[in-house]
Amino acid sequence: MDAGFMRGIFTVVMLVLFIAVWFWAWSSKRKDVFDEAARMPLETDQPGEKDVQSGQ
Numbered sequence: 001m002d003a004g005f006m007r008g009i010f011t012v013v014m015l016v017l018f019i020a021v022w023f024w025a026w027s028s029k030r031k032d033v034f035d036e037a038a039r040m041p042l043e044t045d046q047p048g049e050k051d052v053q054s055g056q
Contacts, residue, residue: 024030 025034
């Protein structure tokens, strides 16, 4: 096995891994979790929580 063959195997493995993660992220089972995470920055803080930026 030469370096070119190993690079080709590595490229194929990374492509398959990328496609697998892409399918996982776009699966309908994950939609609720990702929608909730997308709304987090827009939600108001709970009373009594410490403001991280101002330290209050």
